Amino acid sequence: SQQGEEDPQALSIQEGENATMNCSYKTSINNLQWYRQNSGRGLVHLILIRSNEREKHSGRLRVTLDTSKKSSSLLITASRAADTASYFCATDYKLSFGAGTTVTVRA
Amino acid sequence: EAQVTQNPRYLITVTGKKLTVTCSQNMNHEYMSWYRQDPGLGLRQIYYSMNVEVTDKGDVPEGYKVSRKEKRNFPLILESPSPNQTSLYFCASSSGQGGSPLHFGNGTRLTVT
Numbered sequence: 556s557q558q559g560e561e562d563p564q565a566l567s568i569q570e571g572e573n574a575t576m577n578c579s580y581k582t583s584i585n586n587l588q589w590y591r592q593n594s595g596r597g598l599v600h601l602i603l604i605r606s607n608e609r610e611k612h613s614g615r616l617r618v619t620l621d622t623s624k625k626s627s628s629l630l631i632t633a634s635r636a637a638d639t640a641s642y643f644c645a646t647d648y649k650l651s652f653g654a655g656t657t658v659t660v661r662a
Numbered sequence: 663e664a665q666v667t668q669n670p671r672y673l674i675t676v677t678g679k680k681l682t683v684t685c686s687q688n689m690n691h692e693y694m695s696w697y698r699q700d701p702g703l704g705l706r707q708i709y710y711s712m713n714v715e716v717t718d719k720g721d722v723p724e725g726y727k728v729s730r731k732e733k734r735n736f737p738l739i740l741e742s743p744s745p746n747q748t749s750l751y752f753c754a755s756s757s758g759q760g761g762s763p764l765h766f767g768n769g770t771r772l773t774v775t
Contacts, residue, residue, distance in 0.1 A: 597766030
């Protein structure tokens with residue numbers, strides 16, 4: 556069963572703009588992680604948020620978690636061309652992934 | 663350098679010809695997992711292993727086998743590959759502690775004709 560489902564499927568923004576994507580999940584979790592994938596390469600871990608946290612920052616990344624709505628959001632501020640990638644969320648350690656959000660940053 | 667190494671990177675084979683995709687990690691991780699990635703379907707877990715000699719099915723285990731005889735290696739075996747197993751495969755590992763991140767290999771693109 557896919558635990559994390561990302562939305563929207565695709566996002567196109569101008570360089571310097573912010574990008575926001577969402578993740579919904581079905582069951583109670585201990586933690587939620589976000590990953591980035593560049594063009595068919597292996598996923599790279601970005602950030603983890605635990606179930607008792609509501610918000611977390613890492614550089615230009617901001618993650619929120621709403622356990623009552625079973626959802627999380629990832630915000631990338633001041634986007635750059637290098638942020639062009641697919642982004643995935645996953646929950647706990649068994650870690651099933653959704654189809655991801657493909658972000659394209661236009662110069 | 664800490665890494666997960668998959669081989670081969672690309673593989674083209676024919677239906678029914680047994681193949682093995684190797685995965686090795688040098689981080690002494692207990693948890694290892696295999697995924698396949700298909701357009702529009704995301705990453706789906708095939709099998710995972712919590713430790714040596716402990717393996718369990720993921721979401722799409724049919725047609726695949728795995729073994730975990732050593733901590734560092736977690737090969738994926740396709741006994742009789744079929745065209746619907748054409749996909750991009752990823753191996754990943756983590757320490758298995760709650761919330762520890764997955765480290766991914768660079769992927770194996772498999773084509774079965």
